[in-house]
Amino acid sequence: MQSGIHLFAADQETLSGYYQTAWIGKLHLGSLPTGFDYFNILPGQGHYFNPDFINNNNDTVRYKGYVSNLISDFFFDFIEKRDSSKPFFAVVGEKATHRSWLPDIEDLGAYDDINFPLPADFYDNYENRKAALDQDMTVDKTMVLEDDLKIGAKFGTDDQRRNSQFGRLDAEQQKAYNEYYGKLTEEFQDKKLSGKALVEWKFQRYLKDYYATAKSMDRNIGKILDYLDSTGLSENTVVIYASDQGFYLGEHGWFDKRFIYEQSLKTAFVARYPGKIKPGTEVKEFVANIDWAPTILDIAGIASPSDIQGRSFLPLLKNEKIPGWRKDAYYHYYEYPQPHHVSPHFGIRAQDFLLVRFYKGVESWELYDLKNDPGEHHNVYAEPKYQKNVADLKNRLKTLIQQYDNTEALKIFNTPVK
Known part of the structure; x- marks a missing residue:
């Protein structure tokens, strides 16, 4: 396997020799990370239930359980077994909330009592925007009842299905899913929806499944933050939450991402740095994903390689100006x-x-x-x-x-x- 992620620094020995390093969960580069002391990654996108993980020994092991919980377990395993006299750097790569969404069993129906408001441009007509008109990613025409909303889906079976995620559930998980989505399927069939009523029903199911899937990720991020607090590590640990892009939650009538428009271009980046970043700080300047690596290296006190394209925005996080910072x-x-x-x-x-x-x-x-x-x-x-x-x-x-x-x-x- 060719490596697509590796630790890098102007002084390689400083990073790998001083920091204990780990990559856990999603990587999705068709490769294994190199230079890390520990890794346990999902092959490709991975599965929500009973997923496979590839470890440092290049062994692929299947684990029983839900992926967000397992990723946290592996993080705790790494952190508990590390040399506590040395600092650590760990990437926790969540699978959630990648489609197709499969909530944890305890989160099924968590948002079913909520009626989500339609975005103002849900029925966008794409006037004078040819590319927006030509796409195939609308809730109306593109969203698939079975694959995206699990209406009429069968779970825990070994037969060839369009969505391989549905075939990973064990008997107990299958029972819970068949009961929940089976009832939804019956209700949907009884409604005999069409036109706007059908489109808006799909939108509601889309958001309810999305947020139910996010709920486990939120809960597990909370467990990690609580662990850092309970051990005193939060006093000198930088925590960064980031994503790889934004997402359409019905804006322009869409789901998914891809377009340069604001909902998918704007990307989450939240950081906590005790004593350095004042709580509530909001950075107004533009930063890009190519800036993340030099920023993390800057936090670690390590110079960035000369061939890296991005720049550290650590001073912006500390409310300091950076001469010549990007305006576009x-x-x-x-x-x-x-x-x-x-x-x-x-x-x-x-x-x-x-x-x-x-x-x-x-x-x-x-x-x-x-x-x-x-x-x-x-x-x-x-x-x-x-x-x-x-x-x-x-x-x-x-x-x-x-x-x-x-x-x-x-x-x-x-x-x-x-």
């Missing part, structure tokens, strides 16, 4: 036509504007005035009064493309829209 964020999405038929695109997110170039599926430019249109519904790229903004943003976008050596994007940038 760059984004490039590649996958096409599957999944979800989202046209590849790259763009620049500035403080008050979003400029995007779509290609392949749809050839177009889009511009959004975020001060006046925070929901990104009105493409003003062709409007005369915005042409100075277009020219300025294109220059800034080209600079970022060249900075990140994105040769494919540069070629497309220089090609007129057909």
Whole structure:
């Protein structure tokens, strides 16, 4: 297996020789981590129930239980057995809340009494936004009753199913799932829904399953934080919660991610650093995922390698200014036509504007005035009064493309829209 994640630093021995290191849970790079003292990772996306894990010995072992609980157990195993005279660095990679959502048994129906409000643009008509119209990720037409909402699904069986997650449940888990989703299936069939009533029912089930799946992750993060508090480790341990992207919870009528628009572009990043980060601090400046590694190395007192693209934003977390900090964020999405038929695109997110170039599926430019249109519904790229903004943003976008050596994007940038 080729390695895709490795520990790195200007002084490799400082990090691996002083810090005890671990990666636990989801990695999803088709590779094994190297340079870590301990790892126990899920193959690929992993399974919610009775998942396999690959350990340091390259052994694949199947464990009984729910994935969020097991990931926490493995973290505690690492932390209890480490050399307590040395500091540690651990990545806890949660599987939740990746689709298809399977809540823990104790969380089935946890949010069934809640009626979630529809987003204001749930019935978006995508006017003057060709790529948004051309996608295949709507709650209405794309969301599958069985795979996404488990209506009519069968669990714990060994037969070939479209969703392999459903085949991992043991007899006890299968019983609970068949009872809960079987009742939902009967209720759904009795309703004989169609039109908007069907779409909005799907939306409600989507959010109820989503939050029920998140509930176990929240509970387990709480267990880890409680452990750090009870052992005194929280006094000198930096805790970071982050994700790999945002997500659509019905905005624009969508589920999933992919587009550069705000709900999927904006990504969770929360940090606790006793004595350094004042509680309640909110960073207004743009940071990107390429900044995470240099920031963590900075916290550890280790210089970043010279070839790394990002910069440490630790001073921003401490309410300090960084000269020359980025005023724009760059984004490039590649996958096409599957999944979800989202046209590849790259763009620049500035403080008050979003400029995007779509290609392949749809050839177009889009511009959004975020001060006046925070929901990104009105493409003003062709409007005369915005042409100075277009020219300025294109220059800034080209600079970022060249900075990140994105040769494919540069070629497309220089090609007129057909």
